Amino acid sequence: MRILVVEDDPKIASFIIKGLKQAGYAVDHAADGQKGLHLALTEPYDAAVIDLMLPKLDGLSLIQEVRRQKVQVPVIILSAKRTVDDRIKGLQSGSDDYLIKPFSFSELLARIQALLRRSGGAAPATRLEVGDLSLDLITRTVRRGNREILLQPREFALLEYLLRQPGRVVSKTMILEHVWELDFDPQTNVVDVLVCRLRNKVDRDFEPKLIHTIRGVGYVLKLP
Amino acid sequence: MSLSFLSHLRQRISVRLTLWFSAIFCLGSLAILLIAYFSLSSSLRQQDHKNIRAALQEYRAQYKAGKLIALRNALKFEKSAGKPNIFFVRVAGPHNQTLFLNLPDQWADFDLSRLEGPGQFHEWIRLKAAREEDVLEVASARLPDAFILQVGKNTGEREELLEHFHRVALGVTIPVILLGLLGGQFLAGRALRPIRHLIHTVQTITATGNMTTRASVGPTGDELDELARLFNQMLDRITALMNGMRQTLDNVAHDLRSPLTRLRGVAETALQVQDQPGACQEALADCLEEAQRIATLINTLMDIAEAETGTMRLKLGEVNLASLLGEVKDLYRYVADEKQITLSASYPPELLVTGDAARLRQALANLVDNAVKYTPTGGRIEVSAAVAGPWRTVTVQDNGPGISPEDLPKIWDRLYRGDKSRSQPGLGLGLSLVKAIIQAHGGRVEAASRTGEGSRFVIYLPA
Numbered sequence: 001m002r003i004l005v006v007e008d009d010p011k012i013a014s015f016i017i018k019g020l021k022q023a024g025y026a027v028d029h030a031a032d033g034q035k036g037l038h039l040a041l042t043e044p045y046d047a048a049v050i051d052l053m054l055p056k057l058d059g060l061s062l063i064q065e066v067r068r069q070k071v072q073v074p075v076i077i078l079s080a081k082r083t084v085d086d087r088i089k090g091l092q093s094g095s096d097d098y099l100i101k102p103f104s105f106s107e108l109l110a111r112i113q114a115l116l117r118r119s120g121g122a123a124p125a126t127r128l129e130v131g132d133l134s135l136d137l138i139t140r141t142v143r144r145g146n147r148e149i150l151l152q153p154r155e156f157a158l159l160e161y162l163l164r165q166p167g168r169v170v171s172k173t174m175i176l177e178h179v180w181e182l183d184f185d186p187q188t189n190v191v192d193v194l195v196c197r198l199r200n201k202v203d204r205d206f207e208p209k210l211i212h213t214i215r216g217v218g219y220v221l222k223l224p
Numbered sequence: 225m226s227l228s229f230l231s232h233l234r235q236r237i238s239v240r241l242t243l244w245f246s247a248i249f250c251l252g253s254l255a256i257l258l259i260a261y262f263s264l265s266s267s268l269r270q271q272d273h274k275n276i277r278a279a280l281q282e283y284r285a286q287y288k289a290g291k292l293i294a295l296r297n298a299l300k301f302e303k304s305a306g307k308p309n310i311f312f313v314r315v316a317g318p319h320n321q322t323l324f325l326n327l328p329d330q331w332a333d334f335d336l337s338r339l340e341g342p343g344q345f346h347e348w349i350r351l352k353a354a355r356e357e358d359v360l361e362v363a364s365a366r367l368p369d370a371f372i373l374q375v376g377k378n379t380g381e382r383e384e385l386l387e388h389f390h391r392v393a394l395g396v397t398i399p400v401i402l403l404g405l406l407g408g409q410f411l412a413g414r415a416l417r418p419i420r421h422l423i424h425t426v427q428t429i430t431a432t433g434n435m436t437t438r439a440s441v442g443p444t445g446d447e448l449d450e451l452a453r454l455f456n457q458m459l460d461r462i463t464a465l466m467n468g469m470r471q472t473l474d475n476v477a478h479d480l481r482s483p484l485t486r487l488r489g490v491a492e493t494a495l496q497v498q499d500q501p502g503a504c505q506e507a508l509a510d511c512l513e514e515a516q517r518i519a520t521l522i523n524t525l526m527d528i529a530e531a532e533t534g535t536m537r538l539k540l541g542e543v544n545l546a547s548l549l550g551e552v553k554d555l556y557r558y559v560a561d562e563k564q565i566t567l568s569a570s571y572p573p574e575l576l577v578t579g580d581a582a583r584l585r586q587a588l589a590n591l592v593d594n595a596v597k598y599t600p601t602g603g604r605i606e607v608s609a610a611v612a613g614p615w616r617t618v619t620v621q622d623n624g625p626g627i628s629p630e631d632l633p634k635i636w637d638r639l640y641r642g643d644k645s646r647s648q649p650g651l652g653l654g655l656s657l658v659k660a661i662i663q664a665h666g667g668r669v670e671a672a673s674r675t676g677e678g679s680r681f682v683i684y685l686p687a
Contacts, residue, residue: 102515102519104512154554154558180551180554180555182555182585183582184582184585184586184589185520185523186555186589186590186593187590187593187597187653187654188556188559188593188596188597189559190555190556190558190559193558193559193562194558196562197558197561215509215512215513216508216509216510216511216512216513216515216516217512
């Protein structure tokens with residue numbers, strides 16, 4: 001898997017590149033829009049991470065040009081702009097996802113992986129499993145071992161979301177987006193409370209624990 | 225350089241106005257002079273012709289009565305009677321050969337031979353003197369015996385008068401042009417004075433950055449005064465926006481210092497701990513959390529600033545408050561459960577307002593968030609919505625500790641946190657954001673509270 005990173009800030013670029021390489025991806029880096037466009041048009045990439053504010057050619061124009069040339073690489077926009085309008089403009093230009101600075105690397109990685117899976121076109125699963133925890137999407141039942149666990153709708157949605165990214169950290173923002181479809185951050189930790197409830201139901205009376213907190217970043221569901 | 229100066233000069237509206245005005249003024253004066261000249265000259269000529277024709281009639285009658293003798297006698301009699309002999313009289317034979325000629329002495333030498341010859345019979349003939357400027361105008365008539373009678377008059381005086389008029393007209397041309405230019409300049413200067421004031425004001429503001437300067441508004445209320453007034457209004461608005469922005473910037477800088485200090489502190493402490501890798505991990509996680517808080521703080525402050533300065537772009541549409549309340553209740557259900565707070569909601573199935581659904585959801589969520597945060601375990605929160613005249617209201621009532629009367633007016637302020645709430649996590653921005661969003665929608669917010677009994681927050685949105 002090969003990923004293009006177009007980002008002019010050397011520190012941000014280096015931490016993205018380092019992280020992606022550690023995650024096992026081959027990474028090319030362009031520090032300005034023109035070089036980024038050239039690479040995107042000439043090299044086959046599986047995904048591209050593109051900053052909006054770039055020297056020589058801005059990110060939106062870059063993505064529009066790439067799409068105009070019928071290159072269908074999945075694109076994640078990085079931006080310091082936060083308004084809904086900017087987000088919509090970004091997505092309309094042909095990008096697939098939008099991440100606002102400052103962001104956590106885990107979140108970027110999770111979003112890249114989600115894009116790669118989406119573009120890979122795997123058959124939609126009807127059953128999600130990690131260890132002895134399983135979730136049936138058709139009957140909407142959850143079992144741990146041979147005990148059935150009753151979940152409320154939001155708890156179910158959260159567990160489904162976590163099970164779809166086993167081993168990957170998901171941030172609070174991602175949970176808010178996927179479970180409640182919210183685009184703002186409520187001041188009270190509604191996410192923490194929901195995770196806590198879910199934990200009580202699927203983890204408290206069982207071993208090993210599956211839902212783990214990564215402080216300052218988010219949560220991950222995995223076998224220890 | 226002089227060329228560019230000229231073209232620059234031509235571009236100036238005052239110069240153009242002056243030139244236009246003086247051009248119109250000069251052309252007008254010229255036209256008046258021309259008309260006067262032509263009407264004067266034509267009326268003088270008509271007068272001369274009338275006199276000549278009258279004399280012609282008279283002499284013709286005399287000729288009819290007694291032929292040439294009678295005419296000659298009449299002329300002699302006129303001369304001896306002291307009547308100024310002012311007419312030229314000529315009698316010619318059928319072939320236009322001169323038979324009799326009476327030419328006043330003082331008249332200059334005219335080329336009378338031009339009158340002779342068979343082809344020279346015309347009703348009116350003009351003869352110019354050889355040297356002087358005199359002009360002889362001659363009227364001719366056929367006599368009954370086929371002789372020709374011609375009577376003329378020296379119209380040099382008339383020409384002289386017109387010549388004089390000419391000189392006077394030429395003489396006033398330069399003063400007229402000067403007057404036109406001066407008048408044009410005066411008028412242009414007067415008309416453009418408000419514009420010059422405006423330009424001066426703008427130049428002052430641009431040069432000094434002093435936004436308190438205002439253009440002077442004249443008393444007439446004409447278009448230029450209106451322009452100056454609107455310009456001042458625009459300056460007021462810009463100043464207000466600038467002050468708002470500056471205030472926000474100051475506040476943001478101030479508000480960022482505390483979390484940044486905490487961030488620094490955690491990192492510094494961790495650096496000094498040498499041999500505990502666990503402590504370092506802990507500190508890094510703290511740093512991450514603090515960074516997240518700073519990001520949230522910046523976002524919220526920006527939202528408030530945008531809403532307060534009126535630059536928040538609202539995606540207006542028809543919004544059902546009932547469904548927003550449903551979503552918000554769903555969002556805080558588990559949090560309320562945790563604190564064993566009864567979160568109840570009562571509202572009609574449809575309560576429509578025009579607004580930005582995402583922003584209104586955020587405002588309602590913050591209001592409920594605030595109530596959940598400050599209501600103690602086992603408390604009760606009631607959310608309700610209703611129609612009140614032109615308003616749609618949402619009320620959030622809790623039975624928490626309430627807000628003291630001195631704190632009550634301050635709760636909407638940015639970063640204000642009452643003494644009791646300092647122990648709670650939060651930014652102190654929730655209610656200011658609620659207020660800013662609701663006001664951006666043209667609504668208002670109200671809070672009432674009794675210490676020990678609870679608080680009630682009401683938002684009013686226009687339908």
